[in-house]
Amino acid sequence: MSVLHALVPAPVLSLMILGLWLALAPQITPGQFVLGAVVALAIPRLTAAFWPDRPRLARPLAALRLAGTVLADIVVANFxxxxxxxxxxxxxHPAFVEVPLDLRDGFVATILGSIVSLTPGTVSIEIDRERWILFVHALDDTDPQQLVDTIKRRYEAPLREAFAC
Known part of the structure; x- marks a missing residue:
């Protein structure tokens, strides 16, 4: 393990924390930057034990495209x-739908469940890790197969690409 990796075990997370810290600061001053940097370096180190099998993001651009898709879908679904x-x-026509998963990573499956729950009109209920099925409740669903296809195409496939799983 390199010294840089020991100091910054999750550089993307640290940058996001620092960015959020500075965005919430009343003014961006050198003191705020230093304090934000300390917090951004400390949080990933302190929480590393909670993420023992965290997969690596293999394709960040695919993750950014997925984030854009999710944000757009949230806006459209709200209306x-x-x-x-x-x-x-x-x-x-409320319905419970079983979405068979192609991915086999619990962390990435949890991200998928979170994305489904963030999108208004659907809520992920459970992830069956024995059969790899995501159980979803849809507020209005007349075609369950279309919902399954949409989740797999718009969210699961890009997640598999982003995390290479």
Missing amino acids: AVARRVVGPLHRL
């Missing part, structure tokens, strides 16, 4: 859910 909820409730 779609609002329109459905304001309309007649008898038109809603």
Whole structure:
């Protein structure tokens, strides 16, 4: 293990923490930068034991594309859910859907479940790691296979690409 890796075990996470610290600071001063850097270096080291099998991000650009897709889907789904909820409730078709997973990494599957839950109108309920199935509740779903295909195409495939799993 190199000295640099020992000092900064998760450089991307450290940069994100520093960026968030500076974004929330009332003013960006040298003192805020130093304090933010200390926090950004300390948090990954202090939380490393909670992430024993954390996979490495193999393709950061794929992860950025996925983040853009998720953000766009959240905005679009907010309007779609609002329109459905304001309309007649008898038109809603709630459903439980089983999404078979191609990925076999628990951490990445958890990220997928989080993405599904962040998107309004769907909530991930459980990840069955024996059969590798993601259980999803959809607020309005008339075609379960289309929902499965959408989750696999828009979220699972880019996650597998980003984490090379």
